[in-house]
Amino acid sequence: MKISLFLMTNKGCEVLNALIKNNLVDFVDKIIVGIDNDVINDYSNEIIEICKLNQIPFFLSNQIFQINSSYALAISWRWIINIENLKLIILHDSLLPKYRGFAPLVNSLINKEQTIGVTALFASDEYDKGAVILQRQSSIIYPIKIDEAIAKVSILYSEIVVDIFKKLSLNIQIESFYQNEVDATYSLWRDSEDYFINWNNSSSKIKRFIDAVGFPYQGAKCFINDEIVLIQSASVIDDLIIENRDVGKVIFIQQNKPVIVCGKGLLKIEEAIFKNSKNSILPLKNFRTRFK
Numbered sequence: 001m002k003i004s005l006f007l008m009t010n011k012g013c014e015v016l017n018a019l020i021k022n023n024l025v026d027f028v029d030k031i032i033v034g035i036d037n038d039v040i041n042d043y044s045n046e047i048i049e050i051c052k053l054n055q056i057p058f059f060l061s062n063q064i065f066q067i068n069s070s071y072a073l074a075i076s077w078r079w080i081i082n083i084e085n086l087k088l089i090i091l092h093d094s095l096l097p098k099y100r101g102f103a104p105l106v107n108s109l110i111n112k113e114q115t116i117g118v119t120a121l122f123a124s125d126e127y128d129k130g131a132v133i134l135q136r137q138s139s140i141i142y143p144i145k146i147d148e149a150i151a152k153v154s155i156l157y158s159e160i161v162v163d164i165f166k167k168l169s170l171n172i173q174i175e176s177f178y179q180n181e182v183d184a185t186y187s188l189w190r191d192s193e194d195y196f197i198n199w200n201n202s203s204s205k206i207k208r209f210i211d212a213v214g215f216p217y218q219g220a221k222c223f224i225n226d227e228i229v230l231i232q233s234a235s236v237i238d239d240l241i242i243e244n245r246d247v248g249k250v251i252f253i254q255q256n257k258p259v260i261v262c263g264k265g266l267l268k269i270e271e272a273i274f275k276n277s278k279n280s281i282l283p284l285k286n287f288r289t290r291f292k
Contacts, residue, residue, distance in 0.1 A: 001168050002029035004069045006061075008036060008076040010216070011091075011154045013043045015075050016050050018158035024165045029069040030057040034077060040216045071168060073161060074123075081123070088123040089164065089174075091157055094187070095119060095135055097179040100128035102189035105149055109212035110205065115139055116149060118156040120164060122176060131176035134160050145211045197222045199247035199291060203236045203265030210234050221275070222248075223292040228275040237266035248291040256283040260291050 005028060007016060012034075019025050031051055036042040044060075051058040059065040067083050074081060074090045081088055094104035095117035108116055117137035124130035136156035140149065167174060195218045197206055210220040210231050219230040237259055242251070245261060252259040252266075260267045272281045 001027065001071070001171060002069045003027055003165065003168060004029045004032070004067050004072040006032045006034065006072060006074040006077045006081060007047050008034035008042060008044070008078070010041075010043050010150060011157045012075040013046050013050070014154040015157050015161045016047060018162055019165060020050070020054060022162050022165075024162065024169065025054055025056060027165055027169050028056055030059065030065070030067075032059050032061055032065060034061045034079070036078060073120075073164065075157065075161070089120055089133060090123050090130075091160060092119045092121065092128055093117075093153055095137055096121060096128060096132060097181065097184035099185060099187040101187040104187045105153060106146065106190070106212045106217070107187045109144065109146065109149055110208050112142060112205075112208060113140075116153060118153050118160060120160045121179075129179060131178055133174055133176045134163060136160055143207065143211055146214055146217065149212075150216075192218065195219065195221045197231065197291075199260070200263040203239075203260075203262040203267040206262055206267055207234055207236050224281065224289060229272050229281055229291075230275050231269060231272045233269075233271040235268045235270055237268050239265045246290075250284070250287060250289050250291075253284070253287060258282075258284050258289065258291075 019028065031047070033044050033047050034042070035044045048058060061079070067086060071087045071089065074088065077090070092104065094108065095115070096119040099108060105116060115137050117135060119135045120133040121128070122130040122133065136159055138152045138156060140152065164174065195213055197209065197220050199206070210233070213220050214232065219232065222229050222231060242261060247261050247263055249261050250258045251261050254268060258269050260269065273279060274281060
């Protein structure tokens with residue numbers, strides 16, 4: 001049995017490498033490679049190179065293609081796949097029914113979930129409500145950056161896809177179970193506005209936010225005067241009693257690095273650059289600086 005793949009990002013790249021390593025690539029019918037200009041690296045070039053090296057038929061998502069296989073798997077795919085009579089399996093970055101929807105891994109890290117995971121499920125008319133096929137999970141320790149978390153879930157992706165490929169290659173029926181709607185939660189989509197820091201949050205949550213939206217995403221943003229600044233790294237500082245708690249203001253300079261007042265706690269900026277020039281903001285030109 002042949003299986004089609006819709007692949008994007010590092011997770012798609014890792015899945016493809018896992019199929020090759022496990023001698024399952026002969027069961028790939030074709031690969032549709034997605035392109036996402038909203039991330040720094042969508043890994044489309046890497047996926048295409050692997051396809052060429054292993055003589056795997058592939059198409060770009062903006063090309064005309066036809067799916068002839070009965071089954072298809074979608075990895076990190078951002079668009080609707082509407083193909084008649086196709087048994088479509090999607091992989092989702094959460095332990096469904098928790099975090100249905102968008103950016104589940106990012107929001108899980110911001111919310112300080114102790115476990116991250118991946119769910120394979122059949123596609124359904126309503127997003128992420130299909131029958132569950134397999135789930136894998138991994139415990140995490142904070143602080144953790146998004147690229148580290150992606151590396152962890154990429155391993156889970158590979159394990160799940162290899163398992164499904166092995167079953168389908170042996171014509172073993174794919175079993176599934178319905179989700180418990182009582183336990184369902186939802187994760188909203190994010191756009192460029194959602195990358196701005198809310199200084200009213202606690203310093204620990206802002207730290208997790210900075211770590212969760214970094215590379216390969218746009219990065220945590222704020223304003224200094226009228227310039228957009230990208231905060232790349234920060235550390236939490238013990239709180240003080242501040243009589244006029246104006247969030248975003250610099251309270252100290254430590255080792256040439258500003259310490260910012262947050263809704264609760266203090267945050268020291270370790271690394272930050274101006275978005276346009278890419279120059280470091282450190283050391284600050286003016287102690288009386290407000291991060292907005």
